[in-house]
C-alpha cells in the first residue's frame with residue numbers, strides 16, 4: 140500500500156527541502172509545505188525528504204502505522 144504523507148503545519152518552516160528531495164510530492168504555499176501528489180516521486184525519495192526535514196514536520200504512515 141502506498142505511503143500516506145502528512146505535513147504538520149505547526150512545525151513546517153517552509154524551508155522547501157522536501158520540494159527539492161521529492162519533486163512533485165510537495166508544494167510550498169504561503170510559506171508552508173503541502174502534499175500535492177503522494178505518488179509523484181519514488182518512495183525512497185519521500186523517505187529521504189521526511190528524514191531530512193529540519194523540523195521533523197513530515198509524518199509517513201502505511202496502513203495507519205507511522206514509519207517515521
Ligand code: SF4
Nearest residue numbers: 151152154155157192
Ligand atoms: S522540509 Fe519540512 S520544514 Fe521544510 S518545507 Fe518541507 S515540511 Fe516544511
